[in-house]
Amino acid sequence: MPQESLLTPTAPAAQAQPLHFAAPRRAAPPALQRWRVEDVQALLDLPFDELLYRAQTVHRAHWPARDIELATLLSVKTGGCPENCGYCPQSAEFDTGVKAQKLMSVEEVRHAAQAAKDAGATRFCMGAAWRAPKDRDIEKVAELVRTVKGLGLQSCATLGMLEKHQALALRDAGLDYYNHNLDTAPEYYADIVDTRSYQDRLDTLAHVRAAGVKVCCGGIVGMGESPVHRAGLIAQLANLDPYPESVPINSLVRVPGTPLADAPPIDPLDFVRVIAVARITMPTARVRLSAGRQQLGEPVQALCFLAGANSIFYGDKLLVTGNPDADADRRLLDKLGYATRAVSIEPGEHA
Numbered sequence: 001m002p003q004e005s006l007l008t009p010t011a012p013a014a015q016a017q018p019l020h021f022a023a024p025r026r027a028a029p030p031a032l033q034r035w036r037v038e039d040v041q042a043l044l045d046l047p048f049d050e051l052l053y054r055a056q057t058v059h060r061a062h063w064p065a066r067d068i069e070l071a072t073l074l075s076v077k078t079g080g081c082p083e084n085c086g087y088c089p090q091s092a093e094f095d096t097g098v099k100a101q102k103l104m105s106v107e108e109v110r111h112a113a114q115a116a117k118d119a120g121a122t123r124f125c126m127g128a129a130w131r132a133p134k135d136r137d138i139e140k141v142a143e144l145v146r147t148v149k150g151l152g153l154q155s156c157a158t159l160g161m162l163e164k165h166q167a168l169a170l171r172d173a174g175l176d177y178y179n180h181n182l183d184t185a186p187e188y189y190a191d192i193v194d195t196r197s198y199q200d201r202l203d204t205l206a207h208v209r210a211a212g213v214k215v216c217c218g219g220i221v222g223m224g225e226s227p228v229h230r231a232g233l234i235a236q237l238a239n240l241d242p243y244p245e246s247v248p249i250n251s252l253v254r255v256p257g258t259p260l261a262d263a264p265p266i267d268p269l270d271f272v273r274v275i276a277v278a279r280i281t282m283p284t285a286r287v288r289l290s291a292g293r294q295q296l297g298e299p300v301q302a303l304c305f306l307a308g309a310n311s312i313f314y315g316d317k318l319l320v321t322g323n324p325d326a327d328a329d330r331r332l333l334d335k336l337g338y339a340t341r342a343v344s345i346e347p348g349e350h351a
């Protein structure tokens with residue numbers, strides 16, 4: 001296969017051309033491009049320099065260079081979840097020492113969101129460990145969404161499986177994004193969780209999209225999956241119509257007590273490759289370095305930014321696992337000469 005065809009296998013000719021830094025920066029056309037798993041795999045297998053060059057070229061064609069979005073994540077309802085996701089310390093099936101807590105109050109969330117804003121976050125994500133929220137839960141979360149929006153922050157929620165009417169209720173409350181990850185390739189999914197199906201995930205994503213809420217959807221690598229499974233995950237994400245506006249890529253945090261506690265760690269350079277291929281296949285998505293950033297260290301994070309990551313979770317804790325502290329992130333971004341924004345920008349916009 002000629003190298004150009006590896007960039008965008010079924011892309012319109014205009015996108016398949018090499019892109020120069022002086023080219024006008026425009027958002028990609030909405031037309032769906034079908035990515036075959038083997039095309040994604042071919043990208044993953046490129047020589048490292050070629051892959052990063054392509055990823056950075058695509059990145060600069062669609063986003064300002066060195067622009068990093070800061071998102072903060074708060075667990076508003078922790079633990080006791082009836083699902084059995086093999087990576088998750090919040091599942092009630094695993095003995096991980098996570099203490100179940102009920103839904104936080106409006107005042108607690110307001111306080112945390114204000115602190116996140118004061119620390120420079122532009123998006124505030126709220127996670128609740130539910131299999132699927134009840135309608136009365138949705139009413140409470142809607143109030144939290146209104147509170148976050150009232151502070152001038154973008155809002156995001158991750159609450160489990162949603163019905164159509166629930167997605168509409170959250171949209172009406174002002175929810176900007178809904179997070180629901182595909183986790184891994186369909187073929188590997190049952191090895192990770194068997195209390196729900198891949199189709200359940202896709203159905204929720206369809207309800208969110210139909211309600212007009214932006215989609216945040218990514219996955220986790222380092223769960224013992226094969227390289228083909230990694231390619232399968234990226235192909236699934238890139239072939240969503242349209243692909244997600246936000247794509248969190250997580251490196252498994254191996255939590256003692258979970259079934260994946262002893263999963264073999266992913267080679268950090270393979271993690272960078274996944275970021276680069278996410279950028280190439282989903283040019284206008286915010287590609288977010290998510291869980292596992294703490295274990296990557298500064299040099300690998302810098303490579304991830306070079307590969308096209310332009311969002312990080314910010315703050316010293318993800319839902320229940322550790323994250324680099326905010327000062328360490330500021331120091332790293334300063335060291336790299338990167339900007340962060342008080343106002344989030346969309347693809348194609350400029351400073």
Ligand code: SF4
Nearest residue numbers: 081083085088091129
């Ligand atoms: S990932 Fe979410 S759905 Fe799965 S066990 Fe954890 S909290 Fe529950």
